Amino acid sequence: MDIVERAELTVVGFAVRTTNADEADPARAALPTLWQRAGAPGAFAHVPGRIDENLYAVLTDYESDHTGAYTQIVGIGVRTVPRLPEGMVAVRVPAAKSIRLAARGQLPQALIEAWQQVWQHTESGGQPSRAFTTDLEVHHFEGADLYVAV
Numbered sequence: 001m002d003i004v005e006r007a008e009l010t011v012v013g014f015a016v017r018t019t020n021a022d023e024a025d026p027a028r029a030a031l032p033t034l035w036q037r038a039g040a041p042g043a044f045a046h047v048p049g050r051i052d053e054n055l056y057a058v059l060t061d062y063e064s065d066h067t068g069a070y071t072q073i074v075g076i077g078v079r080t081v082p083r084l085p086e087g088m089v090a091v092r093v094p095a096a097k098s099i100r101l102a103a104r105g106q107l108p109q110a111l112i113e114a115w116q117q118v119w120q121h122t123e124s125g126g127q128p129s130r131a132f133t134t135d136l137e138v139h140h141f142e143g144a145d146l147y148v149a150v
Contacts, residue, residue, distance in 0.1 A: 003097065005095065005096075006136065007095055011056045011091050012089070013058075013076065014037050014038055015089045016030040016034045038074040047085065049079040051076075051079055052077060056077055056136060057072055057137035059072050078090075097128075100148075101146040107144065111137070132149070134149055
């Protein structure tokens with residue numbers, strides 16, 4: 001785990017409210033449908049100002065800690081907030097000091113394992129402690145990078 005300063009970013013995408021407990025139950029999991037929608041060909045074709053080819057997952061609006069509800073937005077990075085297509089939201093991801101973890105290998109398993117490391121760090125009282133403000137996953141051709149706010 002590296003400690004880095006993550007730059008500010010604006011993401012336009014689709015959002016759901018969920019919990020890790022719900023995501024562990026296939027009957028209640030909302031993230032697979034969210035990712036399927038965001039990963040569909042042309043899902044962001046009508047959003048101008050895309051900054052790169054990455055997909056971003058923003059985890060924000062934490063109810064408490066990793067056991068509580070949170071909002072996940074999956075989308076693209078943009079230069080400015082455009083007029084939003086129906087069903088999409090825009091979120092500003094503020095710059096933050098973050099723990100960076102690289103998830104490489106078969107996704108989503110590599111990503112799940114990276115988050116499990118984060119949860120272990122949190123539960124063991126690891127330092128620096130999580131802020132539970134806004135976390136970011138950057139999905140690219142090599143895998144994904146997690147930026148967990150501290």
